[in-house]
Amino acid sequence: MSIDLTYSLEVQDLIDRTRTFTRDVVLPIEDEHAGDITAGGGDALRIGMQQAAKDAGVFAPHAPLEFGGHGLNMSDRAPVFEEAGYSLFGPTALNIAAPDEGNVHMLAHIANPEQKQQFLAPLAHGDVRSAFAMTEPAPGAGSDPSALTTRAVRADGGWRINGHKWFITGADGAGFFIIMARTSGEPGQRGGATMFLAPADSQGIRVGRHIDTLDRAMIGGHCEVFFEDLLVPDAAVLGEVDRGFEYAQVRLGPARMTHVMRWLGAARRGHDVAVARVAEREGFGSRLGDLGMVQKMLADNEIDIAATRALLVRACWELDRGDPASNATSIAKTYAAEAVFRIVDRSMQMCGGMGVSGDLPLARLSREVRPFRVYDGPSEVHRWAIAKRVVGAAKRELREAK
């Protein structure tokens, strides 16, 4: 028994086939549509790409075997998702884009058999998309989830939900929503949240505008959503009442890491574009790639890629062991969000005027990865959590020493 970083032959094969599929099939589609998935066709485009992924045997690597997936654990997802992320459209093609991928993960862990049949099965197969309705505009649930203000109150045979959400990824066109609502307590308190499942065509769900964010590759946009006297039956409760925050944690750590996997793939593409260019172009009496300042950027990209991947391996392994891994996922997410931005930014810089134009995918990648330092917890909130843990432990030691 000892450290081992080898993937099984089956997983390695899936990695290889995902790489081939992403580069040969998906990347040309992304480039054709300049990375704008909505302008590129939205769900029609998605359905076509997903069929191709099914044909290539790379569809749904994360979904349980009984729902048609490959059943990979987190450790094995990492290299596969990274390969899919090499194209901004790759995760959609494999049905592992946010938020569907995280919702599959959570439903597989928490939903009851009826809910799995009704919601998980079609989601895993790509028949519908889904949305996870948690974030609210200030002063509601944002970086601090306990500020949750959306309310679910007891109604005849079920619950009546009212609230205003935003930055709800994939809401436009989703088949169903997982809704986080307060069933007890007050905003600012840590307990009292419940998750509900509701078909998107339920009366009382209204999808508002797409928020015009820097990124463009997430199907269904980042939308405002309004719950206006939405009535749901008791059977709509996911898991148990008042345990919503707890379940959100089940989703949170893995969802953070799959974000890292996908964006690492995107950053690598940016790096590869720059490498290819500086290996070919000349200037100042030399190949650009042989100039010291360019070499520094190239090496820093390689270091950032390696460190992101290494931190990801660690966090995934902790998650697979059943560890909540809060610290490891915070560290990996914070490092990765900043590293992928640096990688793409340096790649852009190496390509000069072309780099900041639409003639190369770098400007697009740059817009796409920037929000990652905010989504899924701003870097500052993660750093705050990391520091709280280490200082908290030290305070406990001090008290015990007295």
Place this chain on the structure above:
Amino acid sequence: MSIDLTYSLEVQDLIDRTRTFTRDVVLPIEDEHAGDITAGGGDALRIGMQQAAKDAGVFAPHAPLEFGGHGLNMSDRAPVFEEAGYSLFGPTALNIAAPDEGNVHMLAHIANPEQKQQFLAPLAHGDVRSAFAMTEPAPGAGSDPSALTTRAVRADGGWRINGHKWFITGADGAGFFIIMARTSGEPGQRGGATMFLAPADSQGIRVGRHIDTLDRAMIGGHCEVFFEDLLVPDAAVLGEVDRGFEYAQVRLGPARMTHVMRWLGAARRGHDVAVARVAEREGFGSRLGDLGMVQKMLADNEIDIAATRALLVRACWELDRGDPASNATSIAKTYAAEAVFRIVDRSMQMCGGMGVSGDLPLARLSREVRPFRVYDGPSEVHRWAIAKRVVGAAKRELREAK
């Protein structure tokens, strides 16, 4: 005689009025059009804003008095341009946007009386726009201007010009072009360039596509331009034959610094948006602006703003003394291009999800300032030039010591 950093009363008054005009008149227009000047109306929009600037007495602070301007030197331009730059549309409104502003500067120094009448006068008054056609796609004149490939050859009573340019700012809709073409020597040689003036409707000038760059606030876009057997008379020569690179230097240093002035204004707006927000919003039991990690970002913004401005003051003063100031302008440009990006990036981060959306101007500002690290010489080229000077001086000392 001693250090003095005071502006004269007249200049201070112009600074104040420019601030008021920019914030009250121009900023609402920018926000209405989300910073996209072409989508916002292009030249029609420009003409309206310029009339308002004339009415407010803030038009053309840089132009010579005899052409209706305020005749400010570089030192005095700095605070005025910075105030105008507070809105992305401000420089256009005051007729001090690139490349017109730099072209006015250069024509005032080099053009003969007839050329001034024909080209400078209408440009200074905002009757036409102009373009400076120097940059070429690889392997032509890019970061290394000596690679110039566009050719002007002797023709009957004038010159015949052929070449392919790109990233020509403002080309679409320009009234005339200043064209850099090789009249002797070969690409890679430092001499042999000449500048020519040509009305945009001359036969043989073809404006191609707008290059889809991250920035959107420059009227007339960044275009490809083709010169195809363009015939110009001898009177079209700006200054003297074969002195084009030398004249480009006249334009270069000041143009770099006015870029810094304008973008510093844009960065300050980003900072102010963030400050206003974190001073108001609460989270984690405090005003956001009282949280240490936010305070760090705020202070770093203040430091970056102060350092950019201080370097600018130095470089402008050297230029006003008649010093070529190559080192001071390289230093100020390099620092500023990176600082304004950091300022806007931190401002975006402080505003979280709103920051990366169109609900605040920060994402737009971020797109706008990023190319500044590439335009007017990538940071790497400036660093290379700075290092060459210091090492060159040390080598000379070593030789002399022997």
Place this chain on the structure above:
Amino acid sequence: MSIDLTYSLEVQDLIDRTRTFTRDVVLPIEDEHAGDITAGGGDALRIGMQQAAKDAGVFAPHAPLEFGGHGLNMSDRAPVFEEAGYSLFGPTALNIAAPDEGNVHMLAHIANPEQKQQFLAPLAHGDVRSAFAMTEPAPGAGSDPSALTTRAVRADGGWRINGHKWFITGADGAGFFIIMARTSGEPGQRGGATMFLAPADSQGIRVGRHIDTLDRAMIGGHCEVFFEDLLVPDAAVLGEVDRGFEYAQVRLGPARMTHVMRWLGAARRGHDVAVARVAEREGFGSRLGDLGMVQKMLADNEIDIAATRALLVRACWELDRGDPASNATSIAKTYAAEAVFRIVDRSMQMCGGMGVSGDLPLARLSREVRPFRVYDGPSEVHRWAIAKRVVGAAKRELREAK
């Protein structure tokens, strides 16, 4: 009236002579003693160097004319002190080292004629050294001066002082102390401090150990000092009772800036050592100074030097105008403390193994400049103060807008 960055002929002459004196006379002494002023001879060494400075006409540039100095204002001190700082021993040679230089400045502003005669005159002439006893070990006055715990209580015809200070620069061998003690209020309150003057041989003053800090160039060390029933007469009060914090501000801003001036000189020497070396040595088929990664470090040094100097010019000009300049000095100090460290660190890196050894002065310079990020207010405290100002102003605007 306009921006002017020219020094008068007299000041320029003093700059030039200070440069020559520092390099020809002082630098060889510093190198001989490897920058350790105590090991190098302490006060005996100081007296010799100061005589040489007097002979060269460069002694005491800051002291009032009536006390034998050159009477320079802050703006003019900047380039002179920078030249003196080029050697770690230069400030001592010119009698402008901390804390004497700041004490001269403060006494010139606040002391009464008798005090000037007794304390300022010999200090300005280099006949004695002095110490400024403010900082205390936790939980006393450190980064937060209001925590002051040293007490002065009314005694017969004067005051009895008790307290424990540390990091008191120059205490060992000082001729007199300026003592900050609480005369009213409680630790944590902003008022109630008074400054007292006391000869070092007064009964009740005990100088403890030298704290073993990274830096070695300050004569008299950084010491612990104990006041044990020290009796001082009423005539020992500097200025007025209970105004000590206010007077400390008079000293603080200028003292911060003179630190920057001196350390900027030290950083420039580090840079010059590296430049000379990379301009001469070869490696990897090239002069080291022509390698891109070295060029990047060289250029970043040049940028850091220029930005530090430019921020210093600004802050000094504000101080000379009579502005408290708290923000400008905080910004300049914070930037400078980090910049000089980066400059020396890069210089060390450029010199490889030699750089981290005693064969070059870089390792010594690195030890010397590191504490500057802590002394005179840690960077974090300055950033906190800068942010407080900008957020405070925004809050006021918000309140007024309501």
Place this chain on the structure above:
Amino acid sequence: MSIDLTYSLEVQDLIDRTRTFTRDVVLPIEDEHAGDITAGGGDALRIGMQQAAKDAGVFAPHAPLEFGGHGLNMSDRAPVFEEAGYSLFGPTALNIAAPDEGNVHMLAHIANPEQKQQFLAPLAHGDVRSAFAMTEPAPGAGSDPSALTTRAVRADGGWRINGHKWFITGADGAGFFIIMARTSGEPGQRGGATMFLAPADSQGIRVGRHIDTLDRAMIGGHCEVFFEDLLVPDAAVLGEVDRGFEYAQVRLGPARMTHVMRWLGAARRGHDVAVARVAEREGFGSRLGDLGMVQKMLADNEIDIAATRALLVRACWELDRGDPASNATSIAKTYAAEAVFRIVDRSMQMCGGMGVSGDLPLARLSREVRPFRVYDGPSEVHRWAIAKRVVGAAKRELREAK
């Protein structure tokens, strides 16, 4: 078969015992001698600590079982060495300090049975120390080993060696030297080096001065060494003639990684010192450790520690697989050297005046870790190598595509 990051029970036990031994036994000795191993007693101190390590069963974790060690592979060494590195004297106590540890590693791979008996056995047992004599002053073998100038020429029954080395760690007091000398070819050529083994008391070996480097924890210093007509028999050749550079590679990758392990331990101690302090001390109305800017530094330390360790795990695993792992070790070394410096620097900053003094071990740790960015290849050389690989691969692809 899948990713596994678990250590075996035996290794985990050794990790735990090493942690206890280092903290309980070694750390007090280091602190007593302020981290200066020579001043603290040199070899006498070493022998005492090594006996204690033997008694605790933690001695020589890396040495082959037949020579009394624990026979750990690289992956398992990582956490053990890190625990030992928690004290600057820990590696010496466990006999895993540079250069002995790397020499044991190389001799175990390359020496013949007689050489193992004569040199490896006493070295592994701590009976003698050793030195690895490769680095030369300019223009000899430094960052670029192929510049090797030390010559070994055929002599009667052996070789005669002449040359000048420096930065030879541990030379003063070493029992034997491994000498890299050129047996064919010219300086600048990649082949032609041979390794020789020579007892330190051989005629013709002269150890010169200790170079006064920032670090103080390596026993025997960093010395100049002169080989003056040193005669060695044929039996002194380690491995085969002219294969010295190849063997150096065997030593190089692992030696780099063990440096990282040890220095990571040192950085962690610095971090722990700071954490304990900010968890206890108050200031600005709060525990220091609850202030946002301190939290940022704490979190960045945690991230740097985690990333260093994760990159180390990866590189060690590649080495254990038999991969030369040049890229993985370059990446891990470059990241680590910069990260450990940042960690210690932030820790120092968090502790303010105490941090830069001898009252805490941070200033000492800072001096100790700084040279790591130069030793074993400056960061710039590693970045150059990393970039060469990625650009080289891209160029090959371009050629093949044509």
